[in-house]
Amino acid sequence: MNFIRFDHVTYQYPEAEDAIFALRDVSFDIQPGQFVAIVGANSSGKTTLGRLCNMLLTPTEGSVVVAGMDTAQADYLYPIRSKVGMIFQNPDNQIVSTTVEEEIAFGLENLQIPSPEIKRRVSTIVQEMDLESLRDRPPHLLSGGQKQLLCIASVLAMEPSCIVFDEPTSLLDPISRKLVLQQIHKLHKKGMTVLYITHIMEEILMADQLLILKKGEIVFEGNPIDAFSFDDATLYDYHLYPPQLIQIMNRLHESGVKTPKGMVTTKQLTDYLCQYK
Amino acid sequence: MPIQINHLSFTYDKGLVYEKEALKDITMTISDQGIIGIIGHSGSGKSTLIQHFNGLILPQKKNTILVDGTDLYKTEGSLSWLRKKVGLVFQYPENQLFEETVEKELAFGPKNLGIPEKDISSLIRHSLELVGLQPNEYLHRSPFTLSGGEKRKIAIADILAMNPSYLVLDEPTAGLDPVARKELLENILQIQKQQNMTVVIVSHDMEEVASVSEYVYVMSESEIKVQGPTLDVFSQYNTLRELLLDVPEPIQILSTLQKVDPEVCIRHVDVQGTTKEILSFLERKRGHCGV
Amino acid sequence: MEFKKSISIGQYIPTNSFVHKLDPRFKMMFLLTFIISVFFIHTVQGYLLLLAYMLLSVVATKISIHHFVRALKPIIFLLIFTTVLQLFFTKTGPVLVDWWVFKITLDGVYQSVFIFLRLILLVFASSLLTLTSTPMELTASLEYVLHPFKYLGLPVSEISMMITIALRFVPTIMEETDRLMKAQTARGVDFEKGSLMKRIANLIPIIVPLFISALRRADELAIAMEARSFQVGKPRTHLHVLVFHRKDYVFLILSLLYVITISYFF
Numbered sequence: 001m002n003f004i005r006f007d008h009v010t011y012q013y014p015e016a017e018d019a020i021f022a023l024r025d026v027s028f029d030i031q032p033g034q035f036v037a038i039v040g041a042n043s044s045g046k047t048t049l050g051r052l053c054n055m056l057l058t059p060t061e062g063s064v065v066v067a068g069m070d071t072a073q074a075d076y077l078y079p080i081r082s083k084v085g086m087i088f089q090n091p092d093n094q095i096v097s098t099t100v101e102e103e104i105a106f107g108l109e110n111l112q113i114p115s116p117e118i119k120r121r122v123s124t125i126v127q128e129m130d131l132e133s134l135r136d137r138p139p140h141l142l143s144g145g146q147k148q149l150l151c152i153a154s155v156l157a158m159e160p161s162c163i164v165f166d167e168p169t170s171l172l173d174p175i176s177r178k179l180v181l182q183q184i185h186k187l188h189k190k191g192m193t194v195l196y197i198t199h200i201m202e203e204i205l206m207a208d209q210l211l212i213l214k215k216g217e218i219v220f221e222g223n224p225i226d227a228f229s230f231d232d233a234t235l236y237d238y239h240l241y242p243p244q245l246i247q248i249m250n251r252l253h254e255s256g257v258k259t260p261k262g263m264v265t266t267k268q269l270t271d272y273l274c275q276y277k
Numbered sequence: 278m279p280i281q282i283n284h285l286s287f288t289y290d291k292g293l294v295y296e297k298e299a300l301k302d303i304t305m306t307i308s309d310q311g312i313i314g315i316i317g318h319s320g321s322g323k324s325t326l327i328q329h330f331n332g333l334i335l336p337q338k339k340n341t342i343l344v345d346g347t348d349l350y351k352t353e354g355s356l357s358w359l360r361k362k363v364g365l366v367f368q369y370p371e372n373q374l375f376e377e378t379v380e381k382e383l384a385f386g387p388k389n390l391g392i393p394e395k396d397i398s399s400l401i402r403h404s405l406e407l408v409g410l411q412p413n414e415y416l417h418r419s420p421f422t423l424s425g426g427e428k429r430k431i432a433i434a435d436i437l438a439m440n441p442s443y444l445v446l447d448e449p450t451a452g453l454d455p456v457a458r459k460e461l462l463e464n465i466l467q468i469q470k471q472q473n474m475t476v477v478i479v480s481h482d483m484e485e486v487a488s489v490s491e492y493v494y495v496m497s498e499s500e501i502k503v504q505g506p507t508l509d510v511f512s513q514y515n516t517l518r519e520l521l522l523d524v525p526e527p528i529q530i531l532s533t534l535q536k537v538d539p540e541v542c543i544r545h546v547d548v549q550g551t552t553k554e555i556l557s558f559l560e561r562k563r564g565h566c567g568v
Numbered sequence: 569m570e571f572k573k574s575i576s577i578g579q580y581i582p583t584n585s586f587v588h589k590l591d592p593r594f595k596m597m598f599l600l601t602f603i604i605s606v607f608f609i610h611t612v613q614g615y616l617l618l619l620a621y622m623l624l625s626v627v628a629t630k631i632s633i634h635h636f637v638r639a640l641k642p643i644i645f646l647l648i649f650t651t652v653l654q655l656f657f658t659k660t661g662p663v664l665v666d667w668w669v670f671k672i673t674l675d676g677v678y679q680s681v682f683i684f685l686r687l688i689l690l691v692f693a694s695s696l697l698t699l700t701s702t703p704m705e706l707t708a709s710l711e712y713v714l715h716p717f718k719y720l721g722l723p724v725s726e727i728s729m730m731i732t733i734a735l736r737f738v739p740t741i742m743e744e745t746d747r748l749m750k751a752q753t754a755r756g757v758d759f760e761k762g763s764l765m766k767r768i769a770n771l772i773p774i775i776v777p778l779f780i781s782a783l784r785r786a787d788e789l790a791i792a793m794e795a796r797s798f799q800v801g802k803p804r805t806h807l808h809v810l811v812f813h814r815k816d817y818v819f820l821i822l823s824l825l826y827v828i829t830i831s832y833f834f
Contacts, residue, residue, distance in 0.1 A: 042454070244526040385773070
């Protein structure tokens with residue numbers, strides 16, 4: 001049972017003068033509970049792909065079906081947007097309210113949910129995400145990571161089954177980034193389907209599945225670690241820069257030290273090396 | 278002609294309820310040293326520190342900052358000379374672009390400093406070349422039609438056009454993808470060599486700092502906690518971990534192996550060197566197990 | 569500057585006072601009543617009573633009077649100017665001082681004191697509202713008051729949303745402006761020196777980037793709002809709904825008492 005299905009999707013931006021296709025004949029499936037990372041150069045189509053998932057855009061050709069609902073049908077707008085939430089790159093440019101709790105309530109207010117139910121859901125989310133002490137705080141007094149957590153909380157309040165993250169940590173400092181990644185990891189563990197668009201290589205390693213886009217087409221679909229074993233020229237072409245750890249392991253492989261597949265932390269590597277015979 | 282900092286302290290909103298001590302007793306000398314790195318998280322004081330370098334923040338005591346021998350405490354007159362000497366590039370500098378053409382944009386700084394018109398043209402051409410952009414291709418274009426990476430280069434060229442002796446860059450690669458990041462760092466290395474200026478890079482990305490700096494200051498909680506040649510500082514793995522800094526992976530690996538085999542040298546931050554070191558480690562290990 | 573981070577949105581100062589807990593709609597309407605009544609008082613006793621009410625209210629908010637006084641800062645020149653004007657240019661009444669060109673009459677003294685008090689009372693009264701009500705409460709009250717105009721085509725809900733967003737971004741944009749000023753100062757701009765023309769020209773490197781950033785922000789914000797099912801024109805519910813409580817009716821009675829006693833002095 002697919003959660004999201006892209007069926008021969010092509011997308012062309014209407015204002016584009018020279019008919020550039022952002023996506024060309026793209027087909028893939030996302031299973032419920034999967035963590036899919038999406039990478040590619042800036043104009044590879046990855047942002048377009050993300051926006052097609054929650055009906056911010058609808059395909060020029062082909063179809064996108066979310067939980068059995070075709071995004072081409074306008075009636076499905078609210079149900080699809082409730083099921084698939086989106087988090088964007090700049091946390092400041094997503095927050096509209098004057099306090100944390102008001103922001104979390106925003107989406108629910110749009111869905112015309114009655115006030116007592118809104119209050120209940122806001123309290124639940126605030127507790128789950130450990131934001132109780134920040135409830136009345138105005139957004140400009142939050143750190144970058146806290147702001148992004150607030151955006152996630154605001155989306156979570158709408159009880160989605162899937163969240164699309166479009167480069168959510170690229171403007172954050174390392175501490176904020178860790179905070180956000182921890183939260184996303186927690187969500188995935190609880191069963192959230194995650195679509196994660198990024199150019200930060202270490203983050204790709206969190207995913208079950210990796211899609212590489214190039215000029216609007218999918219050029220790779222598979223395990224993230226497999227992608228890093230391409231030759232240098234291909235990696236450069238795909239805008240993939242393996243983290244130093246992976247590079248080191250690749251070179252060790254070339255020298256005859258066959259590190260087992262699936263190692264993604266330095267601890268795993270050093271443990272392996274210390275036991276190596 | 279160094280930037281000399283002696284026991285510099287700084288408190289925001291001194292005397293008010295919400296006063297904040299941003300710098301505590303900082304001492305450092307910035308002179309002809311190639312590329313210097315200042316590492317620290319937000320709130321460590323690094324932003325406050327660099328704003329002292331070019332006089333955006335003036336010292337609260339005598340003899341705490343001297344630039345080229347001039348004490349910045351209660352200094353009289355215009356600070357144009359200081360803005361020229363110490364070029365400061367802020368985070369996401371592309372946000373400051375405002376002129377209609379790249380040419381006007383680059384001329385803005387020099388004009389403000391009173392540099393004569395006849396010299397400006399060659400200055401801006403040179404600064405564009407320094408950042409790797411062809412003057413004839415870019416001078417007449419509007420900055421707003423350029424890509425993100427190009428805009429950033431123009432913003433850096435803005436400062437280079439003022440022909441500074443010191444170039445201070447606050448998180449120069451923030452928000453850039455890996456390709457653009459690598460390019461920019463290489464560019465900075467080139468600029469340093471070509472112009473023979475002192476470059477200070479402020480960053481929380483240790484890998485980045487490791488790849489270009491020769492000398493490093495690590496700041497935390499408004500103080501300098503560690504300083505020294507880059508590799509020396511980076512080999513203090515435990516101290517850096519306590520400061521919540523992400524040590525680059527090669528150093529993490531080599532530090533852990535060094536605990537088991539003291540002969541492991543933490544001399545490298547690059548992949549090649551680290552791999553060699555690991556292979557030597559394994560050789561020695563195999564030797565000990567004997568056959 | 570770091571200190572700007574301690575500015576909250578609007579002037580709201582949270583204390584646990586009775587005034588804070590009152591329904592903001594009542595507060596707003598009482599404010600209106602108070603302001604109107606101020607303009608009808610012409611006697612010393614009347615002003616004393618007004619002052620007494622004001623001081624009582626200030627005490628009730630448990631907020632230091634320092635904040636109320638601070639609100640006078642923007643109009644300090646107006647205050648001094650009008651007071652002095654009344655003092656020296658009132659022609660009626662017995663003359664008290666006649667020196668050179670200056671003539672001060674008894675009426676002049678009264679008028680200048682009255683106008684001085686009037687301005688202070690108006691500022692303090694508005695502060696009473698803004699210091700004890702959150703921006704959300706104020707916006708919600710406004711929405712309530714404008715509610716009937718919805719049927720005449722006024723997009724009340726949208727206006728309310730716009731006000732909220734504007735308030736939310738004021739501190740953010742202030743920070744942005746601060747950063748821009750630092751960046752342009754580093755390029756040799758001196759914002760404090762030079763002729764008036766020069767200083768206005770110096771604002772262009774601040775205003776243009778702010779404008780561009782605002783446009784981009786509006787774009788991204790709209791998308792983020794749509795992604796959470798926001799649609800212009802569609803009715804929305806609210807997290808906090810304004811409800812009248814018993815204490816609000818107590819306040820209503822107190823206000824009526826006020827109106828009755830003060831009108832004695834009209």
